């Protein structure tokens with residue numbers, strides 16, 4: 001009988017040791033501030049069930065997810081850790097937070113009121129994080145709302161604030177970007193309006209803006225998974241993802257012809273094409289058509305023609321036949337074509353490449369032991 005990797009069109013290897021090393025590297029930059037781990041969207045598509053315990057073994061004790069369902073699944077994996085839910089509390093979910101010992105991020109006056117009412121019903125204070133908006137206009141209390149709530153002493157006897165957070169809009173643009181300084185100032189102003197609590201502003205890129213962005217806790221996600229937090233500069237993070245697609249067919253072309261749907265690529269000279277078993281249904285984005293780079297035997301090979309649902313085609317004319325044959329693999333993401341490069345070729349960001357990684361890939365985890 002076959003093994004799953006025999007049946008899969010592509011094998012996705014996720015290096016848990018690299019994730020742990022990245023977490024330690026970020027923690028070491030923080031000079032004593034706490035390093036949390038953001039594992040929303042199934043740990044950016046890499047598998048929270050494997051990633052969260054690996055981060056926990058590395059020493060991570062505070063986790064962020066987007067939704068309460070993600071938090072409920074995460075809870076048993078990291079029993080003694082704090083788990084914050086970024087999207088906050090919705091009506092009728094209060095008891096779920098308490099049953100699973102989850103902490104809501106309170107983003108709006110309505111969420112603050114829900115949590116306060118839950119505390120009143122329970123008859124004791126309930127802990128939560130508070131989110132203030134400093135420039136995203138997405139989630140978080142406005143300055144006016146923070147000011148109005150800040151003076152409500154009875155509120156802060158019911159809601160025990162454990163973390164004030166805000167989110168940077170332009171962190172990857174570096175310390176010279178004025179928006180970062182402005183958001184930091186607005187964050188400080190909001191802090192002064194609210195009761196004393198620990199503070200958190202930096203995502204992955206925010207950690208690289210300098211010590212005055214570190215506060216008490218940083219919230220990296222993407223950098224843990226190998227995305228460059230300092231675009232335009234060398235990537236300080238270890239690569240985590242290796243995606244190898246299997247060659248199904250090698251096509252010898254000896255007369256001029258076109259490749260794929262829409263006939264968007266023309267082969268003018270004699271050559272060889274390798275058809276690989278991955279496509280846009282696997283998150284190999286269609287915008288990579290005629291743009292992506294594969295790597296085989298240490299050589300870059302251009303992806304030619306359109307990405308189809310289950311197949312892609314590479315021009316392997318310059319690769320020796322002994323290397324590129326049916327059953328051999330082409331790196332779709334690897335050391336020489338890392339996730340940021342593929343993202344640039346697709347016209348997107350590494351975050352989208354990772355969270356799109358398909359369910360048909362055979363997933364293999366490396367490392368991660370205690």
Ligand SMILES: *Cc1c(COP(=O)(O)O)cnc(C)c1O
Pocket residue numbers: 038040086166167202203204205219220221222223
């Ligand atoms: C997703 C998210 C993060 C992590 O951001 P990265 O850029 O992936 O490090 C941190 N904080 C909030 C509020 C987020 O939504």
